[in-house]
Amino acid sequence: MADRPMIEIANVSKFYGIYKALDDVSLTIGEGEFFSLLGPSGCGKTTLLRSIAGFETPTAGEIFIDGVPSLALPPNRRPTNMVFQNYAIFPHLDVAENVAYGLKRLRLSAQDERKRVGDALDQVRLTGLGQRKAHELSGGQRQRVALARALVMRPKVLLLDEPLSALDKKLREEMQVELRTLQKAVGITFILVTHDQYEALALSDRIAVMFGGRIAQIASPKEIYQRPRTRKVADFLGGMNFLKAKVLGEQGNAVSVDAARFGAVSLDKPQGFAATNGHVTVGIRPERLRLLWDDDRAPHELAGRIENRAYFGEVTHLTVGVDGLEQPLSMVETNNFGADDLPVGAEIRLAYDPEAFVLLAEDPPVTRV
Amino acid sequence: MSLLTQRLRVLPFLPAYVALYFLFLYLPILLLPVFSLNDAATTTFPLAGFTTKWYASLAGNSVMLQAAWNSLVVGVAVSLLSTVLGICAARAITRYRFRGQRAAAGLIMAPLFLPEIIVAVSLLMIVLAMGVELSLITVILGQTVFCVPYAMSVLVSGFEGFDRSLEEASYDLGETAIGTFRRVTLPVVAPAIVSSLLVTFTISLDEFILAFFLSGTEPTLPVYIWGQLRFAAKLPGVLALGTVMLVASILMLTLTEILRRRAERRTQMAFTLP
Ligand SMILES: Nc1ncnc2c1ncn2[C@@H]1O[C@H](COP(=O)(O)OP(=O)(O)OP(=O)(O)O)[C@@H](O)[C@H]1O
Ligand SMILES: [Mg+2]
Numbered sequence: 001m002a003d004r005p006m007i008e009i010a011n012v013s014k015f016y017g018i019y020k021a022l023d024d025v026s027l028t029i030g031e032g033e034f035f036s037l038l039g040p041s042g043c044g045k046t047t048l049l050r051s052i053a054g055f056e057t058p059t060a061g062e063i064f065i066d067g068v069p070s071l072a073l074p075p076n077r078r079p080t081n082m083v084f085q086n087y088a089i090f091p092h093l094d095v096a097e098n099v100a101y102g103l104k105r106l107r108l109s110a111q112d113e114r115k116r117v118g119d120a121l122d123q124v125r126l127t128g129l130g131q132r133k134a135h136e137l138s139g140g141q142r143q144r145v146a147l148a149r150a151l152v153m154r155p156k157v158l159l160l161d162e163p164l165s166a167l168d169k170k171l172r173e174e175m176q177v178e179l180r181t182l183q184k185a186v187g188i189t190f191i192l193v194t195h196d197q198y199e200a201l202a203l204s205d206r207i208a209v210m211f212g213g214r215i216a217q218i219a220s221p222k223e224i225y226q227r228p229r230t231r232k233v234a235d236f237l238g239g240m241n242f243l244k245a246k247v248l249g250e251q252g253n254a255v256s257v258d259a260a261r262f263g264a265v266s267l268d269k270p271q272g273f274a275a276t277n278g279h280v281t282v283g284i285r286p287e288r289l290r291l292l293w294d295d296d297r298a299p300h301e302l303a304g305r306i307e308n309r310a311y312f313g314e315v316t317h318l319t320v321g322v323d324g325l326e327q328p329l330s331m332v333e334t335n336n337f338g339a340d341d342l343p344v345g346a347e348i349r350l351a352y353d354p355e356a357f358v359l360l361a362e363d364p365p366v367t368r369v
Numbered sequence: 370m371s372l373l374t375q376r377l378r379v380l381p382f383l384p385a386y387v388a389l390y391f392l393f394l395y396l397p398i399l400l401l402p403v404f405s406l407n408d409a410a411t412t413t414f415p416l417a418g419f420t421t422k423w424y425a426s427l428a429g430n431s432v433m434l435q436a437a438w439n440s441l442v443v444g445v446a447v448s449l450l451s452t453v454l455g456i457c458a459a460r461a462i463t464r465y466r467f468r469g470q471r472a473a474a475g476l477i478m479a480p481l482f483l484p485e486i487i488v489a490v491s492l493l494m495i496v497l498a499m500g501v502e503l504s505l506i507t508v509i510l511g512q513t514v515f516c517v518p519y520a521m522s523v524l525v526s527g528f529e530g531f532d533r534s535l536e537e538a539s540y541d542l543g544e545t546a547i548g549t550f551r552r553v554t555l556p557v558v559a560p561a562i563v564s565s566l567l568v569t570f571t572i573s574l575d576e577f578i579l580a581f582f583l584s585g586t587e588p589t590l591p592v593y594i595w596g597q598l599r600f601a602a603k604l605p606g607v608l609a610l611g612t613v614m615l616v617a618s619i620l621m622l623t624l625t626e627i628l629r630r631r632a633e634r635r636t637q638m639a640f641t642l643p
Pocket of ligand 1 (some may be wrong): 016019021039040041042043044045046047048195
């Protein structure tokens with residue numbers, strides 16, 4: 001996280017009638033940080049983003065933008081700019097007029113204005129398209145106009161509400177790279193709302209995962225993927241094998257558990273750790289399980305049987321039944337060594353690293369109203 | 370012989386049929402300007418010669434000019450009134466969701482499908498029962514009821530392309546509420562509003578039944594024309610007047626269509642996501 005806080009959200013709640021869309025949300029976003037709000041549909045991401053922009057007024061709490069308490073400020077007086085999900089390009093104006101829209105109020109000289117518009121268009125690689133009308137642009141181009149129109153205002157914070165969700169897969173991946181490059185180039189804080197975990201992982205400095213109006217975890221992409229705090233966070237960020245494990249003992253910051261067939265495993269104790277009836281949930285990601293071929297040996301092995309197989313081109317997803325485990329295990333294998341040729345029913349051995357297990361806290365019960 | 374080849378055999382007659390159809394539809398209207406320039410008091414062939422005297426006579430006809438003035442007043446009032454009401458209705462229907470929305474929209478559109486003469490008679494009964502004197506005002510009110518559905522359908526298609534986020538984007542870029550209305554809301558919906566004004570004005574201009582029942586002693590142009598038709602000698606003057614009105618109507622409808630297309634082109638793509 002960058003040194004100086006740019007956005008501070010302090011105990012923000014938002015009710016729609018009796019429905020709690022945001023439940024005591026607190027977080028700090030640094031200057032120049034690329035921050036993502038990630039969560040399933042309806043979890044309150046847009047509500048939080050629109051509260052920062054000023055389009056929603058939280059029922060409780062305060063939002064500081066660059067140290068200034070901002071709840072009383074209307075959207076047009078906040079140093080934030082937004083890229084709308086549908087881009088909201090003004091249909092009666094051409095590209096250059098769209099980009100110049102906000103500058104008009106600054107009363108720049110015609111020359112300065114033209115220069116800033118030109119620079120903004122260069123920045124989003126729309127050089128020379130200034131005279132185009134909104135309806136003459138492709139989806140990706142409209143997205144760029146929306147970006148340029150916001151960036152030209154030189155906001156302290158750029159807010160993006162699922163900006164890439166309307167684009168097809170290939171263009172989306174291209175734009176992800178561009179967005180990241182652009183953010184590094186302009187150096188301002190970006191707050192991105194998305195429900196696509198790969199997008200959040202690929203772009204962000206830090207991610208806040210939200211469920212039901214609450215923040216479940218805030219961490220860097222790597223940490224949030226490898227060390228999810230709760231079962232739901234783990235599940236939302238990708239595949240995960242969950243196991244019930246018996247607590248054997250605690251020493252300082254570590255807990256040792258008996259993870260069924262995986263044997264005794266020592267784990268970092270998450271904050272707020274509590275076992276229920278001496279049991280906890282642990283998880284291991286599918287790609288951390290590895291197939292062993294022929295004479296391969298590993299310090300930690302397990303025998304199993306392939307119950308199901310799905311081919312994904314570069315990888316194959318395997319479902320492996322292991323005696324003594326309640327649930328079959330999911331695995332992801334690259335197809336370099338012929339995992340795609342293994343028949344269902346084949347007896348296999350797999351290797352695992354006890355270090356790869358994470359201890360997952362219970363998710364807070366969903367209380368709404 | 371298959372059905373298809375049967376159809377194909379009939380096909381050569383299709384263009385002829387279409388030509389006949391248009392002839393039947395438009396020939397009478399074409400005769401209007403022809404006879405209005407004919408130097409004779411009767412509408413018979415052969416034509417007697419070219420003259421513009423019927424048009425000249427219009428200029429000196431003070432009763433006719435008064436009727437034209439009445440029509441203009443009524444037309445302007447009706448188009449403003451029904452467009453304002455149409456804006457409210459169209460905004461309610463495109464922007465908000467409320468109970469009974471479909472029923473409300475249906476009721477607003479209903480006058481389009483009711484027999485006009487029935488509406489006219491009922492309005493007349495009510496106006497008389499209320500003891501209100503017949504005047505241009507009663508005509509304006511009656512025609513407004515009739516024009517709101519037209520205004521609304523023109524405006525709804527204009528407003529449907531208008532997205533709330535456009536106004537939000539404008540605030541977000543630093544513009545005030547008034548500035549947003551001036552720089553975004555108005556320009557985006559303006560073509561629809563102008564179309565609505567033109568359409569309702571045109572409808573009012575040649576509306577006869579309501580005007581006939583509700584106008585009292587102040588005739589509008591169609592009512593005046595109806596009165597003149599009883600005098601054979603006045604016919605060429607009426608033809609000239611009719612020609613003028615025809616040209617005016619065509620011009621206005623053309624303008625409307627141009628505006629509608631321009632607006633459509635603008636909004637069409639701006640919101641359709643790829
Ligand atoms: N104006 C409103 N009135 C009532 N409820 C609302 C309103 N706006 C949002 N909500 C509710 O608040 C919750 C959070 O909405 P929000 O739009 O923030 O979700 P989101 O995380 O952005 O979801 P999505 O990914 O679908 O966009 C949702 O359950 C939604 O139904
Ligand atoms: Mg949303």
